[in-house]
Amino acid sequence: MGRIKQRGKAGAAKAYMTRSMAVKKLQCSLADFRRLCILKGIFPREPRSRKRANKGSSAPTSFYYTKDIAYLAHEPVLKKLREHKAFAKKLARALGRGEWSSAKSLEENKPVYRLDHIIKERYPTFIDAVRDIDDALCMIFLFAYLPSDSRVSPTLIENCSRLAAEWQLYVMHSRSLRKVFLSIKGVYYQAEVMDQTVTWLVPYQFTQHVPTDVDVRVMLTFLELYQTLLGFVFFKLYTDASLVYPPPLDAKKDETGAGVGAFSLQEAKTAQNTTAQKAKTVDVDGKRVSSKDVRQTIKTIASEAVDGDVDMLAVDSMPVDEDDEEFVAQPSKSNPEETSDLATLKSLSALSQSGSSKLFAPYTFWLSRETSRPVFEFIVRSFGGRIGWPATSGSGSPFDETDETITHVIIDRPLVERPNETEEESERRRRRKHVQPQWVVDCINAGKILLEEPYLQGNTLPPHLSPFGNLAGAYDPAAGLAGEDVEMEEEASEESEEEQDEEGSEEELEQPEKAALKAAAAAEDEAALRAAELAAEAAGVDFGTFEKEAQKAQKKTKKAAASKQVDEAEEDMNKMMMSNKQRKLYERMKYGEKKRTVERENLEQKRRAIEKEKRKKNKA
Numbered sequence: 001m002g003r004i005k006q007r008g009k010a011g012a013a014k015a016y017m018t019r020s021m022a023v024k025k026l027q028c029s030l031a032d033f034r035r036l037c038i039l040k041g042i043f044p045r046e047p048r049s050r051k052r053a054n055k056g057s058s059a060p061t062s063f064y065y066t067k068d069i070a071y072l073a074h075e076p077v078l079k080k081l082r083e084h085k086a087f088a089k090k091l092a093r094a095l096g097r098g099e100w101s102s103a104k105s106l107e108e109n110k111p112v113y114r115l116d117h118i119i120k121e122r123y124p125t126f127i128d129a130v131r132d133i134d135d136a137l138c139m140i141f142l143f144a145y146l147p148s149d150s151r152v153s154p155t156l157i158e159n160c161s162r163l164a165a166e167w168q169l170y171v172m173h174s175r176s177l178r179k180v181f182l183s184i185k186g187v188y189y190q191a192e193v194m195d196q197t198v199t200w201l202v203p204y205q206f207t208q209h210v211p212t213d214v215d216v217r218v219m220l221t222f223l224e225l226y227q228t229l230l231g232f233v234f235f236k237l238y239t240d241a242s243l244v245y246p247p248p249l250d251a252k253k254d255e256t257g258a259g260v261g262a263f264s265l266q267e268a269k270t271a272q273n274t275t276a277q278k279a280k281t282v283d284v285d286g287k288r289v290s291s292k293d294v295r296q297t298i299k300t301i302a303s304e305a306v307d308g309d310v311d312m313l314a315v316d317s318m319p320v321d322e323d324d325e326e327f328v329a330q331p332s333k334s335n336p337e338e339t340s341d342l343a344t345l346k347s348l349s350a351l352s353q354s355g356s357s358k359l360f361a362p363y364t365f366w367l368s369r370e371t372s373r374p375v376f377e378f379i380v381r382s383f384g385g386r387i388g389w390p391a392t393s394g395s396g397s398p399f400d401e402t403d404e405t406i407t408h409v410i411i412d413r414p415l416v417e418r419p420n421e422t423e424e425e426s427e428r429r430r431r432r433k434h435v436q437p438q439w440v441v442d443c444i445n446a447g448k449i450l451l452e453e454p455y456l457q458g459n460t461l462p463p464h465l466s467p468f469g470n471l472a473g474a475y476d477p478a479a480g481l482a483g484e485d486v487e488m489e490e491e492a493s494e495e496s497e498e499e500q501d502e503e504g505s506e507e508e509l510e511q512p513e514k515a516a517l518k519a520a521a522a523a524e525d526e527a528a529l530r531a532a533e534l535a536a537e538a539a540g541v542d543f544g545t546f547e548k549e550a551q552k553a554q555k556k557t558k559k560a561a562a563s564k565q566v567d568e569a570e571e572d573m574n575k576m577m578m579s580n581k582q583r584k585l586y587e588r589m590k591y592g593e594k595k596r597t598v599e600r601e602n603l604e605q606k607r608r609a610i611e612k613e614k615r616k617k618n619k620a
Helices: 019-026 030-040 066-072 076-097 100-108 116-122 126-131 134-144 154-174 216-240 251-255 269-280 291-304 312-316 345-353 373-382 423-431 437-446 477-481 484-503 505-522 526-539 543-577 580-619
Strands: 016-018 063-065 177-182 187-193 196-202 282-284 287-289 364-367 386-388 408-410 433-435
Touching: 016 019, 016 066, 019 030, 019 063, 019 066, 030 066, 030 076, 030 116, 030 216, 063 066, 076 100, 116 216, 126 196, 126 216, 134 154, 134 196, 134 216, 154 187, 154 216, 154 373, 177 373, 177 437, 364 373, 373 386, 373 437, 408 437, 433 437
Parallel strands: 364 386, 364 408, 408 433
Antiparallel strands: 016 063, 177 187, 187 196, 282 287
C-alpha cells in the first residue's frame, strides 16, 4: 500500500513558504529578515499556483523557497543579530538603572558581525566578483556625493569617498577606461578590468538631498555588502599590480580639496625583493650560501671540466630570472626562410598599453574654473594626458596657467571680448586650442583625436551620442550626418526643376497620359480600374496600351498577394507547432520589432522635415 499524502504537506505547499512563516521559523524581526535576504541574495519566488502554495488561500503574500529559509537558519549573521538584540536589552536595562560601569563594559563587548564568509560564498572566483561590481560602484559613488544627516553618517560618506578614489586611482594607473558618456543623470563610465566590462554611473557634483519616501535602511544594507565586496576586489587588484593597498592618504592635501590627488600610489616591490632575497639565502654548515654563490660555483666547475657526461655549460646558459625570458624566433622546418611570429607576454602587455590608452599623452590640458575638475582629471589622466587647474578648483595642480606646454584649454563659457588683454596673453591664447568639454569625451569614444573646429569655444556642438551598443535596426542619428540621402534629394529636386523649366509645355501635355497609366497600375479593384480607364480615354491613351499596363499591374498585385499569403500561412504553421509559452514570447518579440520600426520611421520623418527646413532657409 502506498504512502498516504496529506493535504498541505507535499508539492507546492511544502516547497514554498510565506514571509510570515519564514520570520516565525527564524525567530527574528521583519527588518532583520529583510537584511538577511539582501546579504545572502535570497529573493521572493512566484509559484505556478499561488493557491496551492498557500494551502488553499488566495490572499496576496510573498513566497520563498523552503530550502532558502532552511539555508538562512544556519547563517552566522543571524546568530550575531540575536546576540545584538540581547545586548540592546541589557544595555537599556543598565542605563535605566544607572549602572554606568556595566553599560560601558557592555558597549566595549558589543557583538559585531562580519560579511567575509558571505562574499566568499556568493563569489567563488575573483572574476565573478569583478563581473558583479557595477551596482556596487554606482552605490558607492552615489553615497560619496550625499550630505550627512541623521540617517547617513559622516563616517559612511567618508568611507565611500575613499573607495571611490581607490577605484579611480586603479583605473588611471592601469589605463583601463574605454568609454565615457555625459547624460542627464550623470557621467557613465565603462572600463575593462580583467577582461570584464565594468560600467558605472557617477552623479554630478550638485547639492543632493535624500528624499523622505526612500527607505534608506534597505540601501544601507546593500551598501554594507558592497563595501565589503569592493574591499576584497580592490585588495586583489592592487596586489596584482604590485601596489600598496590601501594607498596612503595625505591629510593636508585632502583638507585643501585635492581629491584623488591626496592619495599616492606606492609600489610594493621593495618588500617582495627583500623576502625573495631572504628565501634565496640558505645556511650550510654554519655558512650563508646565496643563489649567486651557487651560480659562480657552477661557472667555475663548467670552465674546469673538459671531459664529462654532463654539459655544465648548458646549465649555466639557462636564464636565471624567468621574468627576463624572451621568445627567440626559430626558423620553420618547412620553410627555413620564414620565422614564426609568436606573440610574447611582453609584446602583449606593451600592446595593451599602446593605442587608445595613450590617446592624450602628447597633450597638456588646462581646466577652466567652470568645468568639473573631478570628471576631467579622471578622464585625461586615464588616457595619459597631463592636466592642471586653477587654485579655486582645489590644490594639487602640477602646473599653473602660464605654463608653455599647455596645448588645450577646456572651457565652457561663451566668447567674451578682452579689451585689457596684453600682447603676451593674446599670443598665448592664439597658441592654445580652446575647446568645449564634449571634445574630450567624443575623442575617447571615437578612439582618435577629432578636429577641434566644431568644438571650439562658442560654437554649436555636434550631437553627443551614446557610445554603448544599440539594438539592431535602431535609429542611428549619426547615419544622417554624412548627408548622402539629403544630397541625393537635393540633386533630384534641382534636376527636376531644371527639366521642368526646359521642357515647359511638353510635360504639361504628357502629364495626363502618364497620370492615367499610373492610375491603371495602382488600381486594386474593379471600380478603381474602371475609373482609370475613363481617365485614360479622356486623356487620349490607346486602349491597347492601357490594357497592357493594367495586366502588368494585376500580375504584380497577384504575385505580391500570393507571396504574402504564403508567408502568413508559414507563420501560422510555425505558431501552431509552438507551445503556448513560446507563442506568447514570439508575439511579444514581433510587437517589440514593430514598435521599434514605427519609432525609427517617425524619427527619420522628423529628420527629413528638419533637413527640408534647412534647405529652404539656405535658399532664402
